[in-house]
Amino acid sequence: MIEPRILEVRTKILKKNDELARAMRREFESLGLLVVNMVSSPGTGKTSFLRETLSRLRARGIPVAAVVGDLETDNDARRLAESGAPVRQIMTHGLCHLEADMVQSHLAGWNLADLHYLFIENVGNLVCPTSWDLGESVRLALLSVTEGEDKPLKYPGLFNTADIAAITKTDLAAACEFNRELARANIEAVRPGMRIIETSVKTGAGIDEWFDYLAEKRRALEARTA
Amino acid sequence: MHELSIATSIVDIAWEQARQQGGGRVTGVTLRIGRLSCVHEDALRSSFDLVTEGTPLAGASLAVIEVPVRIWCGPCNAEFELPGIQRFACPACGHLSGDIRAGRELDLESIQIAPDQIAADTPEAKQPEPS
Numbered sequence: 001m002i003e004p005r006i007l008e009v010r011t012k013i014l015k016k017n018d019e020l021a022r023a024m025r026r027e028f029e030s031l032g033l034l035v036v037n038m039v040s041s042p043g044t045g046k047t048s049f050l051r052e053t054l055s056r057l058r059a060r061g062i063p064v065a066a067v068v069g070d071l072e073t074d075n076d077a078r079r080l081a082e083s084g085a086p087v088r089q090i091m092t093h094g095l096c097h098l099e100a101d102m103v104q105s106h107l108a109g110w111n112l113a114d115l116h117y118l119f120i121e122n123v124g125n126l127v128c129p130t131s132w133d134l135g136e137s138v139r140l141a142l143l144s145v146t147e148g149e150d151k152p153l154k155y156p157g158l159f160n161t162a163d164i165a166a167i168t169k170t171d172l173a174a175a176c177e178f179n180r181e182l183a184r185a186n187i188e189a190v191r192p193g194m195r196i197i198e199t200s201v202k203t204g205a206g207i208d209e210w211f212d213y214l215a216e217k218r219r220a221l222e223a224r225t226a
Numbered sequence: 227m228h229e230l231s232i233a234t235s236i237v238d239i240a241w242e243q244a245r246q247q248g249g250g251r252v253t254g255v256t257l258r259i260g261r262l263s264c265v266h267e268d269a270l271r272s273s274f275d276l277v278t279e280g281t282p283l284a285g286a287s288l289a290v291i292e293v294p295v296r297i298w299c300g301p302c303n304a305e306f307e308l309p310g311i312q313r314f315a316c317p318a319c320g321h322l323s324g325d326i327r328a329g330r331e332l333d334l335e336s337i338q339i340a341p342d343q344i345a346a347d348t349p350e351a352k353q354p355e356p357s
């Protein structure tokens with residue numbers, strides 16, 4: 001009797017997304033565009049931090065744009081548009097993460113070569129966005145002082161794929177009895193060597209350090225493609 | 227529920243591969259899933275059953291090979307397997323290392339293909355084929 005055959009496939013399950021994301025990153029980087037993918041739980045402060053980032057970069061004359069993923073509403077896109085930057089909403093209709101083709105299709109008509117930075121606010125979720133490369137050069141994981149210091153240990157997969165972490169809402173740290181050292185140690189445990197910034201949109205803390213980081217990354221990208 | 231997207235991709239690739247091999251029915255898939263990949267196995271199984279229902283892959287088995295995290299330790303000049311994913315420290319010397327050598331896999335390792343007429347005779351092939 002003929003047995004079923006085993007066919008070795010050895011293929012990345014998300015190959016299609018990976019390939020598209022790689023091609024997108026090549027294009028972005030060749031244009032001198034630094035793309036940032038922002039991931040965190042809902043309510044951590046992605047939209048607030050991004051709006052602050054867009055407003056301040058624009059005030060410095062730096063061309064920026066953003067796309068924001070949301071399950072059903074366009075509230076975040078409207079809040080971000082207050083910065084004056086071009087903003088587009090990606091409605092995911094229940095999908096818990098963004099995928100590369102969704103980002104690509106929402107960039108149509110923008111002259112990417114004129115932009116220095118493009119920010120992607122991912123859907124608020126600490127698990128699902130992990131495996132989807134969106135063509136970004138920088139993945140920013142955010143964690144607020146109100147969430148508890150052990151978040152990185154509960155979601156190591158996500159923190160482990162990040163390039164930089166932001167601890168947000170530091171203006172509330174004292175009220176939440178936030179243990180800063182412990183939070184930093186937990187991030188370090190799951191992603192040794194990762195840069196950590198401490199931010200607040202109320203006090204403006206950490207924003208300059210964030211901009212220094214972005215500028216440094218963009219210079220590195222320009223040097224690579226020059 | 228990102229497992230639904232993953233299950234859909236698995237089915238697409240398995241189907242395409244079987245077709246390239248001249249047809250036959252896919253009766254099983256084997257995955258390699260790294261412990262850092264954030265895939266919940268039970269959720270993936272239900273998603274797989276859901277997306278294969280009513281297709282030629284209906285009833286296909288799903289096997290998962292779990293891949294532990296391996297890091298490179300500079301001071302020890304050696305690679306180590308980690309017992310968990312919450313502390314990327316060398317089990318020998320305690321050095322924290324971000325140099326990850328394994329554990330992020332999300333791969334379709336192999337598929338099992340039964341020739342159509344054989345498949346029709348096997349007990350698993352209860353689903354009628356839309357041939």
Ligand SMILES: Nc1nc2c(ncn2[C@@H]2O[C@H](COP(=O)(O)OP(=O)(O)O)[C@@H](O)[C@H]2O)c(=O)[nH]1
Nearest residue numbers: 042043044045046047048124169172200201202
């Ligand atoms: N005190 C304080 N509140 C903040 C800060 N950043 C965000 N928030 C508040 O946290 C809530 C959720 O913020 P949002 O930006 O919508 O989070 P997102 O879901 O991650 O996009 C809102 O009520 C914000 O006003 C901050 O730095 N300090």
Ligand SMILES: [Mg+2]
Nearest residue numbers: 046047076121
């Ligand atoms: Mg938001």
Ligand SMILES: [Zn+2]
Nearest residue numbers: 299302316319
């Ligand atoms: Zn060691």
